[in-house]
Amino acid sequence: MEHSCGLVTKNKEPVPLKSVEVDVHVQGHVATVTSTLLYVNGEERPLEAVFVFPLPGECAVCHLSAKIGDTEVVAKLQDKQRAREKYDDALSSGHQAFLLEESDQSPDVFQLNVGSLPPGESAAITLVYISELDMQADNALRFCLPAVLNPRYTPQDMDRSQMATVTSVPAGTVPYTLALSANLSSPQPISKVESNCDLEPLAYLNPDKTQATVSLSPGHLFDRDVELLLYYDDAHKPTAIVEAGLDTAEPGSLMGDPVVMLSLYPEFPAAVTSSRNMSGEFIFVVDRSGSMDYKMHTGKDAKMRIASAKDTLLLLLKSLPMGCYFNIYGFGSRYEHFFPKSVEYNQKTMDDALEKVKGIRADMGGTEILQPLKHIYSQPCIPSHPRQLFIFTDGEVGNTKEVLDLVKKNGHSHRCFSFGIGQGASTALITGLAKEASGHAQFLTGTDRMQPKSSEHSEGSVTIQYNMKEDLIEEQLNFCLKPTQDTGVTLHRLGARALIRSLEMEERAAGPEAKALREKLLQLSLQSGVSCTHTAFIAIHKGSGQTVQGPLLHRTVPTPG
Template identity: 80%
Template sequence: MMNCCGLVTVKNEPVPLKSVAVDVRVQGHVATVTSTLLYVNGEERPLEAVFVFPLPGECALCHFSAKLGDTEVVAKLQDKQKAREQYDDALSSGHQAFLLEESDQSPDMFQLNVGSLPPGESAAITLVYISELAMQADDALRFCLPAVLNPRYTPQEMDRSKMATVTSVPAGMVPYTLALSAHLSSPQPISKVESNCALEPLVYLNADKTQATVSLSSGHVFDRDVELLLYYQDAHEPTAIVEGGQDSAEPGSLMGDPVVMLSFYPEFPAAVTSSLATCGEFIFVVDRSGSMDCRMHSGKDAKMRIESARDTLLLLLKSLPMGCFFNIYGFGSRFESFFPKSVEYKQNTMDEALQKVNGMKADMGGTEILQPLKHIYSQPCIPSHPRQLFIFTDGEVGNTKQVVDLVKLNVNSHRCFSFGIGQGASTALINGLAQEGSGHAQFITGTDRMQPKVMQSLRYALQPAVKDISVVWDLPDGVSVTTLSPPLKVLFHGQRALLYAQLKGESSGNPEGSVTIQYNLLEETVKNQLGFCLKPTGDTGVTLHRLGARALIRSLEVVERAGGPEAAALREELLQLSLQSGVSSTHTAFIAIHKGSGQAVQGPLLRRTIPTPMLSGSSSMSVFMSGFGGFGGYGCLAGRSAGPIEKARKKRGDRMGAKRTAETFEEGCYHMLDTKDILDKKVQEPESLTDPLLQLISLQKATGSWEMDSSMAKVLEKSDDELAKLMPVGADKAVWATTLALIWLYGLRLEARDEWQFVAMKAASWIQAQKVGCVSQCVQAGNALLGCQVQQKTLGL
């Protein structure tokens, strides 16, 4: 049984995927990624290899080819069902074939079938995709090459026969390496490049530092997501880039007309960014599946994901404004909420919630996020309190499209902020929730701390909402525009907004155009304008065309899934758009066939499932994974009889039947792993807070004040007598304690300001509301007690 797990062959030889080489070409905010996967069949019989792997959910997959010896076969994009039939027919006829298709459930999962690979032969598979680079809070552009594809939990009501099989192994057992090099080109100078992996030094290619190269250190084992953070000077400059149409494409078509990409960076006035809402309904939805019992990273002091989530909820609960409403949901195979409905935020409700947060464990089974969302949306909204969802998950779900569609359906009643925890979180899910929910997405990977990223999103949620967003084009006579991106529904301060549009027609005169984004903010109208040239010079490629096509394909797919009388027509429109642009979709697949001897395969093809790494911090999970050889490593000997085409098609049905049996086994393993029933692992009680910052924040009242007691003295590392002795005469004890807390934060924990900024703002507001005259004396005495030199103005007093 162990030999059929997909990790080794029947002779205990390594799986056929030997290495992965990646070339990244970055132009400004867009990356073109070329990945080459080398397969070798070291067995005595023909082999079919199956590799399920992740790609960024928002990328445009646009090229697939295979090289066998000196012969290269370039794949064609076809209707998915036709491509599958051609694949079966080719294998039955003795040819080599390659099939690459996107998962029906999630656009960030792909399955590659390599067959029939003769004994001793190698095949180099090359795929190319284009992706936008996400803007981070510190203005870095983030490129991520996902390596980890965790087993996706499949809800009971879903058809498991349609789910891609994921084979995962502990990170240290991944049997292939990665070579990655990146060429960077930017209109602005490149300041630096950082990574979660070891890099060779950055090499500049010109004097103004607008071009550079960087690469991973040699021998890198592809056992984690590879993240590059690119820093440009003046990265927030708005841009408009026009790409000319293809001469070979039909005029008037998407690929034949010019396409423009607009990048806007709204900068709000200081009065807006400093004013925070005092109302709202805040609902925190926290993943409590068994996988949340993994560590955040592989470092020595890594916390469990659920532990980091508890710390984050503490910060959130302390940072909410008085008078708002809130609730907390935990979900796994089932879900539960702290309160039957959202409650008003005050001292007693905050205390009750914190007590329940301290008892939260990763003990709720699988990852079923759809049902709690349905329940939340069934609750009536609270008048004058806009609903804001904060969703925390490691993203291991199998029904991504259903979840995202549900959020889109309810977008008019809420905003959704999403957080992907740990490596392997689905980019399609996390980004999709935020995009369709008019919110913002964050990923917490490696040694990232969850708290500052979550607090940044809370700031967005508390800022005044931008209303009535419109895009107005000013184009010469004879030129019109068709927007390819979905309408802009939300703008945040300092966050990039991207728009793609197709320019139609010809202008005999003025070659210039402009576009204006207009919106209302606190009853004032704001305008941002960009100009651009309608006719770019030289060969500009088709990168923006394909990203624009990808944006349109995703929008139409959401509408198609909603059903209705237009679904059939939409499917045909999607199919033609995908084929015309060369960008894969739900309805298409890449198929490549290399005609060999033409002799039908005799006997069964060996089927080998290539593993992807699954990172875990739980020793018991690692033991489980090692003992069973990883998920999806079953049914590897998929029979395929020699014979006519009809038999080959029948065999696809046989394989799917075997796959259904296998996935039932996978589902059982995943459930057992999540609940840890078979591991008999005792769930540890939550650890007491050891971080002095979190200890201090845990003592704050809902109003923003602190009380003078022994717990406060312990955090400040002073005795009760010292605190009492230095308190100014006539000062209120709570004002004195709250002033000391502020001085401690600003004087000793300034580097963590992103985490405690709202706590401090509440404290300063509370002190001001007391209207006492001893604040200056309290600040002076507090500085002397704590050995700080913080100015009263700095404290907001």
């Protein structure tokens, strides 16, 4: 099959997006990401470019601006419906307009409309988001710049007209370039940075190695998710960052009061973990939809997604304690389970399960994850054996919010650990599953890292206590209440994003109170400057005001697929 080369799509249409430049600023466990997308209209008529692309599911999108020549216009965050109307009105009046909105179905999918770009003109679009970095099994902090947006499977009972249209091209033929640089700052020394992409050498900026820079090697082709793994010394040492509130915000409000971000990642003593009672019910849920028969990534010797899921499943199966209970589910358009109900883990049942795992194939159609979860939740739990779910999926579902609502509803009795398989796995689904059920998310992208596993001088303190069976473990962290670094309102916006997500879940489950919750969401989104499902960023550049004759050329910007 012959693929088109250059700045054209597979339909031989020109692609107005020419390059993406990304600047990442990491402070401890938080990343502020500034992406600049350069659009150029090389055609003879004005055009509208539409780009549907992925972002981390829990990120806080807080800025959009456009620079046309020497003129810069900064977008305003508004009610989504009003923003859409203003965008259409601007195009009808002959002005340029830029609209950024979150998908109604999944918070890790965004759509950027660049409207009425005149022939020969360019526009540099800048968007900014803030994201918390997840700790991985090997104590690495993971930053991911998603490139791959897999088409999301739409359940049969869901309205397909509501789904964002994803345009993709084969990896290796993406018609725009990527340049990425990262500035790293940490309370502890930075020991190393690893990546699935080629990097320039890590450069330290101070003798104690708490500040450093790193960048992608020149000529990087934006054909895969870019993953940076940051390793800090003393990764388990608690840290605190204090951030002052906005002087212009109302006192007593989220944005007006100071906030503190605590990073607590305790290391359990070996004496405690080794004495744990060997109990529990472990249910493994494996995605066997057709998309699991794709490769993990576009590199050489890439495994198939289903093979990677099976390898990890086998590792976990062999690590279960004797005397626990377990079962394995496979799902696609339907679902099935190895045993009618969970069985006791012994040599025989383990051997039976290992043999069955070898026969698992990606042969079950679509990605209907909701039904197997409902079945699992309907089964009575085994006394004295806490139930834990381990979900393996490439995350290509359209009903993400409905799935997360169900997981949250059952989170008090079912802890959930999620594994995102391959590039393009929905971060909203994978991280959401773990977050709503007090578990942990792990992304398997091809690199095998799975291992057995205030006054000026006022001080604040926080104490964390937790029990491991009969042992009480305690850690205390003291910190200065005066802000020690300029973080702007980064932490406030992360807090606002978490509260927005919580309110969105409440709204979906609400009856008559839904309208009041929507107003509360709108108010919080507009006050914090963080987008939500009901708001969008809109920027208008008033040009000649001459109405465009005839329809605009419509160009979709592809993502690697």
